[in-house]
Amino acid sequence: MSMKITIRCFSHVRQALGKETVTLKLQDGTDTTEVERTIREMAGEALDGISFRIAVNRKYLSFPTELKDSDEIALIPPVQGG
Amino acid sequence: MNISARELDSRLTDGEELSVIDVRREDQKNRWPLAGIDAESADLEDLDSRTFKRPTVLICQFGIITQRWLELRDLDDLYNLIGGAQAWISHREHRRDLSRYSRQMVLPEIGEEGQRKLLNAMVTIVGIGGLGCPASQYLAAAGIGKLRLVDGDVVDITNLHRQPLFSTENVGHSKSEAAAESLAQLNPDCNITSAKSFLCEDNCESLLSESDVVVDATDTVSARRLMDRFCAYHSIPLVYGGLYRFEGQVSVFHLNDGPSYSDLFPVTDSNSGSCSDEGVPGMLPGIIGSIQALEALKIILAIEPNLSGKLLLYDGLTHVVEQIQLKG
Numbered sequence: 001m002s003m004k005i006t007i008r009c010f011s012h013v014r015q016a017l018g019k020e021t022v023t024l025k026l027q028d029g030t031d032t033t034e035v036e037r038t039i040r041e042m043a044g045e046a047l048d049g050i051s052f053r054i055a056v057n058r059k060y061l062s063f064p065t066e067l068k069d070s071d072e073i074a075l076i077p078p079v080q081g082g
Numbered sequence: 083m084n085i086s087a088r089e090l091d092s093r094l095t096d097g098e099e100l101s102v103i104d105v106r107r108e109d110q111k112n113r114w115p116l117a118g119i120d121a122e123s124a125d126l127e128d129l130d131s132r133t134f135k136r137p138t139v140l141i142c143q144f145g146i147i148t149q150r151w152l153e154l155r156d157l158d159d160l161y162n163l164i165g166g167a168q169a170w171i172s173h174r175e176h177r178r179d180l181s182r183y184s185r186q187m188v189l190p191e192i193g194e195e196g197q198r199k200l201l202n203a204m205v206t207i208v209g210i211g212g213l214g215c216p217a218s219q220y221l222a223a224a225g226i227g228k229l230r231l232v233d234g235d236v237v238d239i240t241n242l243h244r245q246p247l248f249s250t251e252n253v254g255h256s257k258s259e260a261a262a263e264s265l266a267q268l269n270p271d272c273n274i275t276s277a278k279s280f281l282c283e284d285n286c287e288s289l290l291s292e293s294d295v296v297v298d299a300t301d302t303v304s305a306r307r308l309m310d311r312f313c314a315y316h317s318i319p320l321v322y323g324g325l326y327r328f329e330g331q332v333s334v335f336h337l338n339d340g341p342s343y344s345d346l347f348p349v350t351d352s353n354s355g356s357c358s359d360e361g362v363p364g365m366l367p368g369i370i371g372s373i374q375a376l377e378a379l380k381i382i383l384a385i386e387p388n389l390s391g392k393l394l395l396y397d398g399l400t401h402v403v404e405q406i407q408l409k410g
Contacts, residue, residue, distance in 0.1 A: 010395060011326035020400075051349040059407045060346075060393075074406060076395070078347040081325030081356055082213045082301035082367070 001028045003069035005035070013039065013075040016046035026067065032056065033064040035073060052077040084149070085139055085161040087173035094119070101138040103129070106167060110143050114167050117174055126151055134160060142166045175201075182271070183225050196383045197225060201271065203382045204228040206293040208281050208309060210257040211235070212367030213299035213323045213374060215247040220375035221297075222265040222272045226382075229265065229272055232289050233257040234280035244364035281305045286312050295378045298322045298343075299371065301356050310335065310343040319381045319390075322346075323374045327360050328398035330370035333389050333408075334377050340390035341408045366398045 007022040014020055017039070024038065032054050040047050054061050055074040067073070085093075093100055104111060104121040111123065121141065126148070129140075137159045140148040145166035152162050163170065175198065180187060183197050192200075205226050207214050210233040222229055237245070237252040237260055252260040258276035265274050277289055281300070290296055290312050298309050298320055306322070313320040319337040323330065335342045373394065380388050393406045 011329050014329075015327070051347075053347065055406045058405065074395075076331075076393070076406065077326075078303075078349075079324035079326035079329065079331055080301055080303060081360065081362055082209050082211055082299050082323065 002026060003028055003030075003067065003071075005067055005069075005071045005073055007035065007039065008072065008074040010052075010074065010076045011079050012050045012077045013043070013047065013052055016043035016050070029066060031064045031066045032061060032073070035067070036075075039075060050077055083152070083161050084164050086164050087169040090139055090161075090163060090170070091118075091173060091177070099136050101134070101136055102141060103138060104141050104167075105129075105148060106141070106143050110167070114143070114171055116141065116167060116170055119170070130155075137161065139163050141170065144168055178271075182269070186224065191385050192383060199382055200225045200379065201227045203294045204230070204292055205295045205297060205378055205382075206230040206232060206290055207297040207299055208232045208289075208305060209299035209301065210245075210247075210261045211241065211299065211301060212244040212325065212362065212364075213371040214297070215245045215261065216368045216371035217297050217299055217323075217375045217378070218261055218265055219247055219268065220372055221378060222269045222274070224375070224379055225269065225271055226378075227271070227273060229274045230289065230293070231258040231261050231265075231274065231276045232279065232281055233261075234278055240358070244362060244367050246364075281308055283308065290318065291316070293318055295381050296320050297374055297378055299374065306343060314342050321374045321377045321381070321389075323370045325362055325367055325370060327362060328366060330366055330373075330396040330398070332370060332373045332377065332394040332396070333392060334381065335390070337381060337388065337390040346393060346408060363398065369396065369398070 002025050004025055009017055009020055052075045056065060056071055102119050102121040103124050105124060105126045139161045141163045142148045143166050145162060145164050149162045180197055186192050187194055187197050203226050205221055207218050210231050235257050237248045237255055237257055239253050242248060247261055247264055256278045258278055262274045262276040279285055286308055296309060296313055296318055298306055300306055309320055313336045320335040322333045322335060322343055377389055391408050396403050
C-alpha cells in the first residue's frame with residue numbers, strides 16, 4: 001500500500017527545488033526522516049549546509065514521526081535576513 | 083499651607099508668579115523630573131535664612147518632609163505640594179493630551195488605560211534596518227514611552243529601498259542616531275535613546291535590561307542567539323522577525339514561559355542568506371516589521387491571541403499567511 005503526502009517548501013528548500021509544493025507517493029510506514037532524505041536527494045548540493053525544521057499538518061515535530069495518507073508536511077529553514 | 087498638584091498646575095497655567103523650590107536629593111530629581119515646572123533647587127535647611135518675596139511652593143518626594151517643615155514654622159505664602167513630586171508626576175500623566183492616539187484608543191482592547199500602559203512601556207529594537215525601521219516607526223507613533231534603538235551600522239545607499247525611515251542625506255550616518263532623530267520628530271511623547279553599537283556579550287546587559295519587550299530585527303545568527311539567551315534568562319518577551327527573498331517569518335518567544343528561538347531552530351546555518359546576498363523587495367520588511375510592532379503592542383497590553391508558540395509564515399508572492407504550531 002502506498003500513501004500520498006504533500007510537501008510545502010519554504011525559503012531555501014523552495015529555492016533549491018524550484019517548487020512551492022511537491023507531492024510524493026510513499027510506502028506505508030514511511031517517516032519524516034525518510035522524507036527529509038528524499039528531499040535532500042532531489043535538491044542535490046543546493047541544500048548542503050542548510051538545516052530545516054519539519055512540521056506535519058501545521059504542527060512542529062521534535063522527533064521523527066510516521067506519516068499517514070494525505071498528511072501535509074512543511075519544510076521550514078531558518079532565515080537570516082532583517 | 084497646602085496646595086494640590088491640580089491647583090498648582092492651574093495657577094501656573096494662568097501665569098501667576100509662583101516660585102517653586104525642589105528640596106529633593108539629586109538622585110530623586112534625576113529619576114523623577116518635574117516636567118512643566120521651572121523649579122529652583124535648594125536644601126530645606128537653607129530656607130530658614132531666606133525671605134520669600136512671592137508665593138512659593140516647596141516640593142519634596144512625597145510631600146511629607148515639606149509639610150512637617152512648614153508645620154513648625156508660621157510662614158505666609160509658603161505652600162507644601164500635597165503628595166510631593168509623585169503627585170505632580172501623576173497629575174501630569176493624567177492631563178496629558180492623548181488626542182494623537184484617539185483612533186487606537188477607540189479600540190476596546192486599548193482604551194485610555196491601555197494607552198497609558200504604552201506611554202509607560204519600554205521597547206528595545208535591535209537592528210535598525212529593513213525590519214527595525216517600520217517596527218520603530220509604528221511603535222513610536224503608537225506612543226511607546228521609551229524606545230531604545232541599537233545598531234552599530236551606518237546608512238548605506240543600498241539600504242534606502244527598504245528603509246524609508248532614512249533619507250538620502252542620512253547616507254554615511256549612524257543608523258540608530260538618524261532613526262532617533264527622525265522618530266523624535268514623529269512623536270515627541272516618545273523618549274528615544276540610541277546606541278551606536280552592535281549587540282554583543284559585553285553590552286547586552288546594558289542594552290536589553292529593563293525592556294518590557296525586545297524586538298529582534300537583526301540579520302545575524304549570533305545576535306539572535308544572544309538575545310534569545312538573555313531574554314530567556316530575564317523572562318523578557320522577544321519578537322522575532324526574519325526574511326528570505328519574498329518570504330517572512332514572525333514569532334514571539336519567552337512570553338509566559340513560551341518557546342524560545344532555539345526551540346524553533348536549534349541549528350541555524352551561518353550561510354542561511356542575508357538580504358544583500360539573496361535580495362529582498364523593499365515592501366517585505368515593511369510588512370514583517372509592522373507585524374512585529376503589532377505583536378509588541380499586543381504583548382504590552384496583554385491582548386490575545388498572539389504569536390507565542392506559533393511561527394507565522396508570510397509569502398509575498400501569493401500573499402498566503404499561515405501559522406505553524408510549535409510543540410514544546
